[in-house]
Amino acid sequence: MELSFAAPALLYGLGAVSVPVIIHLLFRQRPRPAEFPALRFLRLGFRLQRTKVRLKHLLLLLLRILVVALLALALSRPLLRSTLFAPAAHRSARVVLIFDDSYSMGYRSDGATSLERAKAEADRLLGTLSLGSHAALLTTSRPVGEFTLDLDAVRRQIADLPLTPDDTPVWTALEAGGELGRLQPAEPYLLTDMTRQAWARARSVSLALPGEAGLTVVDVGAAKARNLAVVDIDPPGTTTAQNRTLEFTATIRAQGTGGPRTLAFYLDGVRRANQPINLSGDERVSASFRHTFRTAGVHQGWVEVVEGDGLLADNARYFTVVVGRQPSLLMVNGDPGPGPDDELFFARLALNPGGFARAAPFRLEEVSPEELSAIGRLDEAYQVVLLANVARLPEETWAELGRFVLTGGGLAVFLGDRVDARNYATYGGDLLPGGVGPRVAFPGGARLVVPGFGHPLVAGFADGRNGDLSAPRFTDARGLTLFDRREVELVATFETGGEAGVGAPAVAVRRLGGGLVVCCSTALDDDWSDFPKWPAYLPFLHELTKFLSRSQAETHEFLVGEVARVRLGDLPSAARARLSLRRPGDPVALPVAAVPTESTLVFTDTDRVGGYTIHMEGPDQRPQAVSGFSVNLNPAEGDLARVTPEELAEAVAGARVVRSIEELPAIWAKAGRGGTREVAPWLLVALLLAFVVETWFANRFYES
Amino acid sequence: MPQAVVGHSHDPEGRRRVERYLDPEVIRQVERLDLKARFIVEGFLAGIHVSPFQGFSVEFSEHRKYTTGDDIRTVDWTVFAKTDKLYVKKYEAETTMECHLVVDTSGSMAYSYGKGVTKFEYAIYLAAALSFLMIHQQDSVGLVTFSERLHQYLRPRSKRSHLMTLLAELARVAPHGESHIAECLHQTAGLIHTRGLVIVMSDLLSDPEPVQQALHHLKFEGHDIILFHILDHAETNFPFEGAHRFREPETGDELQVDASAYREAYLQAIDAFIANYRELCFQAKIDYAQIDTSVPFDRALTTFLINRSQYNL
DSSP states (O other): OEEEESSGGGGGGGGGGHHHHHHHHHSOOOOEEEEOTTHHHHHHHHHHHHHHHHHHHHHHHHHHHHHHHHHHHHHTOEEEEETTSOOOSSBOOEEEEEEOOSGGGGOEETTEEHHHHHHHHHHHHHHTBOTTOEEEEEESSSOOOOOBSOHHHHHHHHHTOOOOOOOOOHHHHHHHHHHHHHHSOOEEEEEEOOBGGGGOSOOOBOOOOOTTOOOEEEEOSOSSOOEEEEEEEESSEEEEETTEEEEEEEEEEEESOEEEEEEEEEETTEEEEEEEEEEESSOEEEEEEEEEEOSOEEEEEEEEESSOOSOGGGSEEEEEEEEEOOOEEEEEESSOOSGGGSTTHHHHHHHSTTOOTTTSSSEEEEEOHHHHHHHOOSTTTOSEEEEESOOOOOHHHHHHHHHHHHTTOEEEEEOOTTOOHHHHHHHHTTTSSEEEEEEEEEEEEEEEEOSTTOSTTTGGGTTSTTOOTTSSOEEEEEEEEEOOOTTEEEEEEEEOSSSTTTTEEEEEEEEETTEEEEEESSOSSSSSBSGGGSTTHHHHHHHHHHHHHHOSOOOOEEETTSOEEEEOOSOOHHHHTTEEEEOTTOSSOEEEOEETTTTEEEEOOOOSOEEEEEEEEOTTSOEEEEEEEEEEOOGGGGOOOBOOHHHHHHHBTTOEEESOGGGHHHHHHHTTOOEEEEOHHHHHHHHHHHHHHHHHHHHHHTOO | OOGGGSSOOOOHHHHHHHHGGGSHHHHHTOOOHHHHHHHHHHHHHHHOSSOOOTTOOOOOSSOEEOOTTSOGGGBOHHHHHHHSOOEESOOOOTTOOEEEEEEEOSGGGGOOSTTSOOHHHHHHHHHHHHHHHHHHTTOEEEEEEESSSEEEEEEEEOSHHHHHHHHHHHHHOOOOSOOOHHHHHHHHHHHOOSOOEEEEEEOOOSOHHHHHHHHHHHHHTTOEEEEEEEEOHHHHHOOOOSEEEEEOTTTOOEEEEEHHHHHHHHHHHHHHHHHHHHHHHHHHTOEEEEEETTSOHHHHHHHHHHHHHHHHO
16 A cells, blocks of 8 residues: 655645644633632532543643644645556546657558547547646657646647657657656656657667656557658759759668659659659669759758558658859950960860850850950959959959958969069969969979869869869969968869879969858960860869859758858848748748848748748849758658667666557556545545534533 | 601602612712611611501600501500501510521622622612611621631521621621632521521532522521622523623633623523523522522612511511
8 A cells, every 4th residue: 555645745734733732832812810709519520520630631632633634735736656556537636748850750650640549549538537647748849848737738738739840859858847846746648659769869768757657658559560751862952053953863762661662853843753762661762854954043942652551651752953044254464366376275175065055054254354344343243253364454454353252252363474473462362272383394294183072163073973173284384372270172183103292282262251262383375284175174163153253152951940041142131121931832932031240041840741942032022033942751750660668778777658648547457556636625625524523622611 | 776767758750869868889888887878778668668468566765656457455555646647656675586698708799880880789788688677677687708618697686786697797808718608608507597588699600409408408407598600691591692702700610712602692591590590499489589699788678588488476
């Protein structure tokens, strides 16, 4: 037999039993003096009745102490548990309900989702509780709650519980539930689908629960889940230029199921392509889709497994591509000449190989150094400026180039024999990644060495698809002494067998404000190398231009619940004030504000899966999309692999796993746990009796 | 003698005015003892409009009405001629009685609960009234006062001047000392040589057995005894509640009790005490009247009159 108290703090009320004693001892009536001739008769009665009266006084005191003690005990609500009591159909208890509300609970099997089954079990449990029971509701996404007597309110909360994309493991909620039960004994119940993801970062939890109240895990998951999930798409979101072709590779994971399926590619709401795939249970396959983006703007799409399954939320994966207009590249020809002698002959071919300006990935324009100086504001028309063996530029032009880079422009500088090092040092020193030195010859020829291919400028050459940068041979270069600054990176070096070319900087990058400067210490044409004749030349110039025109890496894909930070590019400040964002499923966009100093939109309300578009008010005051991003489910949420009851019992001391609340009475009976009864009603009856007896005795004294 | 005293009053309003003098609280407000006595008697007589006391003379003049059986020779024919009414011409005290008033003046008699009439005052007023009544009936009245011993003994006289002596003595005496009732009654028995009426007024708060023996002594001497057992209302009802420290005024003994707790026991004891005296007096053919100081005087006077009428017989 076990005695516990539902409100043990009220046991301190037992201290009030001292009140009748104090009153009895300290607040006795002061006797009033009175003359009375017939004292002999009073004395006679006194002798006869004294003992009896004293006993009555003592009995009254004991009764009053008993009344106070019974009241304090009753208020503390003692609970008596014994195997003699059968688990009651309706019992008074304190229960903590912990709901796993992760997305995996949306898996549907046998006509109901795991969450729906969890709600039904919780309702069944609440139905076994009698008046006076307390319940607290926590979820794994929001592990806060408090006990309440209003079980109907708890039922309503449960009915409205949604799935959340939060992938917080259950530990936090279990520990919060244990904390709730620390002061007042409670029965914790965890309703979960037992997926491994929910028990990730496993550690043992010892819930601080007195007595036999261990954790009851109600397994509402499917015993054998069958799920297909698109777990990845590459690229998940990117910025590109018009007329570029992107290849999207989707990865599909199968769990417990297989066979032929169809993968659909959607872009801008239109199914663009299908691809059949064949899965053979618990494996991953990939499929690719290619698309050329001819139109500038924000393009959003998804890849989807056409055939549905129990968990639809992970059957699609979203992407966003922001297609900018053709970057405008201004090439400054420092050494014009006929045909191949022209400094820009090979570059011109590489950057517009088809010769079609509209279809070219870049809009090319050529000027002389003098014409460059006359242009004025470069950022109004160009994203990239390329100096090809330009001898010298006026101070004002260097200053304008500096301003151009600071405000987000990209500058590529190819050194050559005509470069005036002093002019470069004097006016371009704050712009270039290093000081220009004299011409350096590589008698045996030098090759480019790229350490690691981790830099975005050369990342496209890592797998050899875009050619081998180490194949060309360089005979000459200008010395380039890099500044020892954090914003300067050495991307490639020259390497020869001789001493002169060992480690000489070949390509260096400097980040300056919002822009980038790439300095190549060799010539753009074939005067100092045979690079233009190698396959890597064209992609190198393309990657260079892309790198310079993108300026800063932009992220367009986030997981649900993550904070989305999206760079908006060079928008007019006034336009930033009239930004709006439309979430998936919303009919209209809502106003948002960008971080003014960084031209970045920070958005935290990423609880929906799909494409988010950012709009700006155009000149005609109509919103137009300027950027966007996709929010996808954490791929782990679709992993329905389950933990075993044994693993769970090992992880949580005292935990038991049941498939339904209805199994509990039998378990309790088998464990000899018995039922619980509230003693308070009996104490109140005893209190009432004691009070009646006290009143009768007290008045009996003074009966006429 | 005021006419209002004569016979029955036919003025109901007047009767009520006079009857209020039977109230001890009203009498207390009267200054002079002789007036107190007179008012008590007047009030008493005014109330006797239905007289059960056939054969008893309520007239204090030289004449009284002729009643059947009176000697025809005592009729005053002159008055008859004038009034056509038969009056006995000469009021002879053929029923003259010698009465001794024995008044307890011990300290306990000075008790009163609240500001009411004390037992002593009640006894004095009653004694004065009885003196007044009896002297005007030409009975002889004597007075004995006592507490721990006999203090005063006035021999019985029937003269009206003796009434003033009695009243003066009653007005002078003050309650003090312990009660030695039994001894004093025995001494009184030794003082009285002529059989008559002995009216004892006391609270009898003493050991009952010696008092009872003394009463038997008086009875043995051939006296008729009326025992007025005067107790305060608080002594008969014990209205106290809560903690009290009671003090006995004669001995100074104290007792601290919760009055409410012992009330029942006290009442049982006092009732037994009174019942004991009642039984004793009944057995000894002593007229017993337990008087509460809140009780109007007519009760005591009625007891006297009943006894007096039997004395006639």
